[in-house]
Amino acid sequence: MFRIITSIVAFFSITAIFAQNPTGEVPKLVVGITIDQLRGDYLEMFKSTFGNKGFNRLLNNGLVYKNVNYDFPYLDKASTITSIFTGANPSYHGITAEKKFLLANNIEISSFHDDNYLGNFTTEKLSPLSIKVSTIADELKIASGGQSDIFAFAPDASQAMAAGGHAASGAYWIENEDAKWATTTFYKTRQPVVEQFNRSQQSLTYTINSISWKPALPIENYKAFPYTKNRYNFQHFFANNIKDNVKKFKESPYVNKEVNDMAIRVLESSSLGTRMNPDYLAVTFYAGNFSGALDKNYSIEIQDTYYRLDQELARLLDKIDELVGLNNTLIFVVSTGYFDENEIIPEGMVTSGGTFYPDRSQALLNMYLMALYGREQWIKKYYNKQFFFDRKLIEDKKIDLIELQQKAAEFLVQSAGVQDVITSYQMLHGAYNQNVQYYRNSYYKGISGDLFLELQPGWQVVEQGSDDHERVRNNAINAPAIFFGKDIKPQKINRTIEVTDIAPSVAYRLRIRSPNASVGEILEELF
Template identity: 60%
Template sequence: MIRIVSSLVAFFSIASLCAQNVSEEPPKLVIGITIDQLRGDYLRLFKQTFGEDGFKRLLNEGLVYSDIKYDFPHPDAASAITTVYTGAYPFYHGIVGEKKYAKDTDREISSFFDSKFNGVSTTDQLSPTAIKVPTLTDELQIASGGKSDIVAFAPDASAALASGGHAASGVYWIDDYNGKWVSSSFYKTNQYIVDQHNRSSRSLSLTIGTLMWRPAIDIANYKAFPYTQNVYNFQHYFGKDKTNQFKLFKQSPLVNTEVRQMAEKILNAGTIGKHTYPDFLALTFYAGNYENALDKNYSLEIQDTYYRLDREIAQLLETVEKTVGLDNTLIFVVPTGYYNEEEIYPPDLTLAGGNFYPERTRSLLNMYLMAIYGNVQWIKKYYDGQLFFDRKQLDDKKIDVIDFQRRAAEFMVQFAGVQDVITSHQMLHGAYNQMVHFYRNGYHKGISGDLFVELQPGWQIVTDDQSSNNNQKVRNNAVSAPVVFFGNHIKPQKIYRTIEATEIAPSVAHRLRIRAPNAAQETVLKELF
């Protein structure tokens, strides 16, 4: 009897040890999915239209954190995705936004602009060199001795470059003007599958004229918004506007089909995820609005977007299961923490707030500074909530920059609609509090301005041109959405706490058994140990 009990104990001990060893095996493939503008409230509101194998499967079978925090002002796809993959904020990684103000040329450019590299099948001159620190994918390539396959697909260049990093085997996005999957000459290797697709009859560059976005199901099923009026079927024909057809396409859920299909081509090729070292597939999907119909069918279109995205995720999971296997694959799904919400207000409605005119503000401030320091155009630019001073003039006239910034901030904070003004000196050397720390995270020396202007919620920015900031209404609402880890023996669990965006990279690195990116300062999420 004792011998039998001993044998059983030994058996279960070995079985338990084997189970632990299996669960501790690093994944053969990591699939990083960032969903641009994903909203958690929409996942709840629209779930009655979802199937069982997409969002519901991720949320029911994955490790789910209830919310994510991007602790810096005005995140967008470029700054958010770079933060996820570096484990650091813009203060360290240098991508403060989709675009930036180039002081030397006095113009707005892509944050990833790089004249040293040409585009592949595009006129875009872009590279990841603007990312000042290594990414998660860079660290994987270092650990594997340059052998890992690391491929990134995204609708736009910034998301592809941020997720692919410096050492990828291929980074691709859809060109705004020819519809092809394009890249940068910075990357020395090309995926033949992408070239093959671009030359095929199924390439978006050839099929765009036949594509139309209509509701995928009966619109009677889209009933999440009870206030919706004048409900009718919508349709958007992308062959109509020859100038913007690809840009508009990338604002529709049909772009997610393009991303998923390219991912499946890589997976079905049979090499990625089949090596003795891990590989990485970075994907970005779109869950934002469609700019041409905000005054008509927004409530129906956004529900259709989520319904279609749910199907794309279900199909992708099915392909992963068939090719690499979910046990061999670690999947993480991360929202970008913001939402571009444009609203149509009834013309006779009077609300709190007012109009903020950046150019008028700049002129008034410049007149004030002239009265103190002399008749010079002291302010070069108001851009993205920041004021850029003419540093050369300040240096030439030997004016104390700290005092200059202080005087300008004290004057500006008196303007109607201005909540607070923070100087770059405060962020680097001055008084430190929670708000200064928040703005400091989004600041990068040499790229950001001298003053950061915080406007009161409800105020509308009115510019003299048709820039992306024109008529933008200030909103400080948090955009809540879950983070999901799935596959690779992850146990289903719901964690009701908010995690930092900077915790993801070190946590995935831990599962890969590689070092975290060197600017990542957060510890590993304890549930992933």
């Protein structure tokens, strides 16, 4: 009831606020900073290398929540950032992962793929229409009558479109093939400063050959991990003759500088935060592992990444203060709540668990279904810990889908390494328990599979034809959220909040409606 009343009050007060108080009871600029794989424990462990104007300025002068909870499985950069800006789980917003499997076409594509829109400086066809609900940016655009400028910059397309939403004046990302700043023709306006930069000799397309990553500080300053075996002055190159050079670049701290440079260029050229209506800038940074690190478990590289990220945050905050004023700006910083481990088990060490081979599991399950229902290929695909059945075949054979799903689940749950198997019918119509609800939050009809597998911790997943061997870990990382700037009282809140609380809380501070599928509550410290 409180959320309904708040929405009504906010809706009727929008016009009055914008018209009667041009100096702004609301902030002139909103800056949403998402940091992919940011860890709160690393902020504490690495703080001796930070200055006073980046992380420490945010932590000492902001409203700091210890941890953000994502109440759905298989977190990644697409599903989490979409949840941040919509205030909803994937079951509502529709972005269940970075990629999705199209059963009808038997192909894997981007979750944002859209044949109706061409790319600009990219061959990919993408749009934000895969996001099935509104975002903070959408609601701000509606509230301001289209007058608010909205920009998003990120390493990857999914991050930029999730943060920029449907209403962005521009959402840009670094293209994986030639490192241009790319966008989609879904967004009708073009930002001249971005296109001019793409054609200049300063573009990453031309400079990536000359970039090498070395420690910014003497390596004796990087002493957070007592278990680091290889204390070395590393040097990594991103030249064009190196396979996947742009993707490697995106795992380095230099991607944060590239994103920050472009965000600052547009902040300056577009005069964001200087008009009556609030403007909006979304920036995504990277704080994850570098796959080329020599010490996979406790690397020097991750410490250097945080040190350099601290400097980039300081530069962005200083520029905002110079151009708009931090007291006129609402800034929120949110982690994506997961961390891709580079775990290497010492040679000769025997651990609990084992190896789960999805292709073998699929073959065994199909043989079982053949024994029950006839010699057919009942399974179309194993993808992202899900099994997809051939629905047309099942329909043609007039087989009860619910019964088939249940029998398949009962067979699979007996397999070594499988903790639980949940059917799509259970999630949509079955008796709920906490675990079913957790998986239900990530289920979207038409995108998700028939069976969801929960694998036991410690088991390694080895997929045929892939070099990535994931080891299952259920322990969540400490994922902070920080609010900073206009009318924010410095506090440290030692409780876990839900990711779905972020969007309605930002909307409340902007005096606009929450995104239309938002299920979270307004954080009480922001009243």
